[in-house]
Amino acid sequence: MTGVRVGIDIGGTKVEAVALDASGAVVARDRRPTDPGPDGVVRSALASVRALAAEPASIGIGIPGMVEGGVVRGAVNLGIAELPLADVIAAETGAAVGVENDVRAAAVGASHVWETPTIALLNLGTGVAAGVVVAGRLLSGRGGAAGEIGHFSIDQAGPACACGQRGCIEAYAGGRALALRAGMPAAAAFAAAASGDARARGAVRDAVSAAASAVEILALSIDPPVVAVAGGMARAGGGLRDELAGELDRRAASSPFLRELRIRDRLRYVGDAPLPAVGAALIPEQEPHG
Amino acid sequence: MTGVRVGIDIGGTKVEAVALDASGAVVARDRRPTDPGPDGVVRSALASVRALAAEPASIGIGIPGMVEGGVVRGAVNLGIAELPLADVIAAETGAAVGVENDVRAAAVGASHVWETPTIALLNLGTGVAAGVVVAGRLLSGRGGAAGEIGHFSIDQAGPACACGQRGCIEAYAGGRALALRAGMPAAAAFAAAASGDARARGAVRDAVSAAASAVEILALSIDPPVVAVAGGMARAGGGLRDELAGELDRRAASSPFLRELRIRDRLRYVGDAPLPAVGAALIPEQEPHG
Numbered sequence: 001m002t003g004v005r006v007g008i009d010i011g012g013t014k015v016e017a018v019a020l021d022a023s024g025a026v027v028a029r030d031r032r033p034t035d036p037g038p039d040g041v042v043r044s045a046l047a048s049v050r051a052l053a054a055e056p057a058s059i060g061i062g063i064p065g066m067v068e069g070g071v072v073r074g075a076v077n078l079g080i081a082e083l084p085l086a087d088v089i090a091a092e093t094g095a096a097v098g099v100e101n102d103v104r105a106a107a108v109g110a111s112h113v114w115e116t117p118t119i120a121l122l123n124l125g126t127g128v129a130a131g132v133v134v135a136g137r138l139l140s141g142r143g144g145a146a147g148e149i150g151h152f153s154i155d156q157a158g159p160a161c162a163c164g165q166r167g168c169i170e171a172y173a174g175g176r177a178l179a180l181r182a183g184m185p186a187a188a189a190f191a192a193a194a195s196g197d198a199r200a201r202g203a204v205r206d207a208v209s210a211a212a213s214a215v216e217i218l219a220l221s222i223d224p225p226v227v228a229v230a231g232g233m234a235r236a237g238g239g240l241r242d243e244l245a246g247e248l249d250r251r252a253a254s255s256p257f258l259r260e261l262r263i264r265d266r267l268r269y270v271g272d273a274p275l276p277a278v279g280a281a282l283i284p285e286q287e288p289h290g
Numbered sequence: 291m292t293g294v295r296v297g298i299d300i301g302g303t304k305v306e307a308v309a310l311d312a313s314g315a316v317v318a319r320d321r322r323p324t325d326p327g328p329d330g331v332v333r334s335a336l337a338s339v340r341a342l343a344a345e346p347a348s349i350g351i352g353i354p355g356m357v358e359g360g361v362v363r364g365a366v367n368l369g370i371a372e373l374p375l376a377d378v379i380a381a382e383t384g385a386a387v388g389v390e391n392d393v394r395a396a397a398v399g400a401s402h403v404w405e406t407p408t409i410a411l412l413n414l415g416t417g418v419a420a421g422v423v424v425a426g427r428l429l430s431g432r433g434g435a436a437g438e439i440g441h442f443s444i445d446q447a448g449p450a451c452a453c454g455q456r457g458c459i460e461a462y463a464g465g466r467a468l469a470l471r472a473g474m475p476a477a478a479a480f481a482a483a484a485s486g487d488a489r490a491r492g493a494v495r496d497a498v499s500a501a502a503s504a505v506e507i508l509a510l511s512i513d514p515p516v517v518a519v520a521g522g523m524a525r526a527g528g529g530l531r532d533e534l535a536g537e538l539d540r541r542a543a544s545s546p547f548l549r550e551l552r553i554r555d556r557l558r559y560v561g562d563a564p565l566p567a568v569g570a571a572l573i574p575e576q577e578p579h580g
Contacts, residue, residue, distance in 0.1 A: 146508075217439075255441075289425045
């Protein structure tokens with residue numbers, strides 16, 4: 001195909017790609033394992049492009065880490081310290097290329113697919129972060145930190161976070177933190193907690209409470225009609241949906257103010273839909289809010 | 291004058307009004323005491339209009355409480371349960387009238403005067419709330435709750451808040467809460483804390499910590515270039531500026547991530563400039579983000 005917009009979501013283990021036609025509909029998909037390292041990531045992305053389009057109109061890429069001006073930094077899980085990904089892919093393909101952080105790209109995708117111009121997408125993965133879209137445009141922020149609520153401390157005396165603070169939301173609700181605190185993989189902790197393992201139960205309770213705080217922060221700062229929930233924790237923790245809804249209900253029970261906001265009813269789970277890749281395809285034409 | 295845009299900020303004790311010319315510059319000001327109650331508020335607003343313009347092009351009003359569709363609700367300090375203020379003023383003047391919550395109007399004013407299209411304004415008054423402007427447009431939110439971070443709980447076991455929750459930011463950093471906890475007027479608590487009063491010291495420390503959390507929430511969700519600080523607490527507490535800067539520095543000291551965001555350097559104090567009235571004058575032409 002020619003003229004399509006290709007979107008590529010590069011994850012730690014797999015690369016998910018889509019081609020969008022002019023109307024924004026998905027007309028082709030490609031899925032392949034991720035080759036790690038800078039060269040591997042470039043090779044994987046180019047393979048996805050070739051599988052989907054001979055001459056794509058544009059290529060958008062979502063990738064973990066900090067992204068600024070098409071340069072990716074600190075994508076630890078991919079073995080990338082610094083990579084000028086947009087320039088490399090543009091040189092190889094001749095297409096217009098846009099690169100964005102994967103959580104932000106997913107927020108753009110959710111906004112597009114669910115037709116919700118303002119939305120926050122909370123990613124509960126190894127780390128915790130949100131992507132925010134206001135009136136159809138990504139909120140980037142002065143320091144590139146819009147949506148970095150995983151590093152808001154809910155307990156200044158809490159467990160240490162990789163960022164240097166204590167008690168960050170991520171230090172409870174991130175997959176790595178939950179695994180450490182529960183003494184088992186995050187995916188197993190929900191089941192273990194349900195069957196009475198006290199340590200897992202405590203870790204899960206704290207993770208759910210921190211995730212609820214993240215949702216509340218988004219509701220009380222941005223107040224979007226939809227808070228999308230994505231990431232490995234949301235998928236792997238079968239119990240997360242019920243526990244998170246229960247915790248938000250419990251908090252609202254004491255507060256007419258919170259009840260009226262119906263925060264729980266705004267949650268929507270991303271599941272396995274290729275929203276991050278769809279969002280990535282729209283990145284080249286995005287003009288983020290400053 | 292004719293053709294000017296009149297902006298009116300209705301506070302608990304005084305009404306501050308400005309007239310803006312076509313360029314957005316303040317060409318006249320009026321200041322008078324507030325008559326309380328629905329009739330008093332209407333009378334005060336009309337007196338301000340008449341003092342400034344024979345035939346204003348538009349009238350904008352900022353007022354405490356919830357404002358929706360020109361109707362004010364729950365402006366307790368003004369003795370207003372419910373008042374269709376926009377309709378009443380429009381009927382009396384024949385002008386186009388817009389009414390908005392006063393904190394939000396102040397955020398629009400700060401964005402305009404300081405030429406910062408994206409900004410958050412944190413109001414530390416009797417209550418605690420923020421107004422958020424993104425790319426020149428007010429963020430209103432689905433539930434009208436954008437910026438209501440005063441009701442984020444930083445300690446689920448903390449002191450009771452009027453909203454029904456416990457440990458809300460407002461339950462520490464609001465002027466009413468600080469006065470209760472310190473056992474003296476909020477304005478006196480900073481001085482008493484500085485001269486060694488243990489109870490005042492504890493209350494002030496908690497208030498400053500909660501205010502720092504509010505600033506961090508704004509920085510990590512919206513990431514605006516400027517966080518304006520306004521309200522009686524910011525003016526009355528002579529010590530607040532230094533204490534808040536010190537608390538943000540202390541938190542950043544442990545975290546390279548926070549340090550890089552330079553949150554403390556984004557603070558800017560509103561002081562006595564008529565930003566709320568200027569912002570109110572711009573409300574009739576605002577189209578808030580949904």
